[in-house]
Amino acid sequence: MKKAVCLGAMIFVVALGAMAQEKKGYIAKPRLGVGAELSFPSGVGFGERFSTGFGGSGKFEVPFTDDLYGTVTAGFMEFFLKEKYKDLTFNKTYVPLKAGAKYYVKHLFFAEAELGASVGTNKGAGTAFVWSGGGGISLPIAKDSYIDAGLRYENWARDGGNISQTGLRVAFKF
Numbered sequence: 001m002k003k004a005v006c007l008g009a010m011i012f013v014v015a016l017g018a019m020a021q022e023k024k025g026y027i028a029k030p031r032l033g034v035g036a037e038l039s040f041p042s043g044v045g046f047g048e049r050f051s052t053g054f055g056g057s058g059k060f061e062v063p064f065t066d067d068l069y070g071t072v073t074a075g076f077m078e079f080f081l082k083e084k085y086k087d088l089t090f091n092k093t094y095v096p097l098k099a100g101a102k103y104y105v106k107h108l109f110f111a112e113a114e115l116g117a118s119v120g121t122n123k124g125a126g127t128a129f130v131w132s133g134g135g136g137i138s139l140p141i142a143k144d145s146y147i148d149a150g151l152r153y154e155n156w157a158r159d160g161g162n163i164s165q166t167g168l169r170v171a172f173k174f
Contacts, residue, residue: 026107028063033148035059035171037075043164046079050092053079053165061102061173073098073114093121094156098130104138110150111135118156118163128158138173146173 039053057075064070078093100114112135118128134152141147148171156163 026066028066028069030063031061031069031146031173033059033061033146033171033173035148035169037077038168039077039079039154039165040167041079041163041165043162045161046163047165049082049085049089050079051082053077053167057096057169057171059171059173064101067104067107069102069104071098071100071102071112071114073100073116077118090122092125094125094128095119095121096130096156098132100132107138109135109137110148112150112152126158128156128163130154130156132167134167136169144174147171148173 035057037053037055037057039055041047041050041053055075055077057073059071059073061069061071073096075096076093077096078091080091081089096116096118098114098116100112100116102110102112104110111133113133114131116130118130120126120128132152132154134150136148136150139147139149148169150169152167152169154165154167156165
């Protein structure tokens with residue numbers, strides 16, 4: 001958790017510098033982002049057995065207004081067992097599918113919320129209802145290219161228990 005706080009502080013400092021440069025000529029248009037995801041499970045059950053999750057995702061953003069975008073996200077996530085449970089079971093893999101909204105402040109900071117489903121790929125894993133909320137920063141790196149970095153809380157509700165997690169996503173958006 002300390003790493004996430006430090007990363008968040010570094011992103012905030014970089015953002016302050018970027019805010020000094022007003023983005024001129026920004027055009028609200030559909031955008032695609034491809035990125036890496038890191039997850040830290042928490043809570044009773046799943047959080048006790050699994051240490052981290054790692055995966056990738058694609059996110060398509062469609063503008064409703066200059067600042068509000070609709071999002072569709074699809075990805076792949078694998079959760080890795082803690083060392084003491086490796087003999088008892090195996091890593092778990094899921095395909096999360098979500099849709100939601102993303103609101104930008106000065107096309108730099110954003111807040112987003114999504115709903116959807118997560119489909120387990122392991123035998124008997126089933127499907128879970130997903131809800132998430134978070135925020136982040138979208139840093140311009142070239143004309144019409146950005147690095148998105150976001151932190152979110154996500155919950156997967158299913159029969160047999162919930163999966164709660166804090167997630168970090170870093171993506172290249174164009």
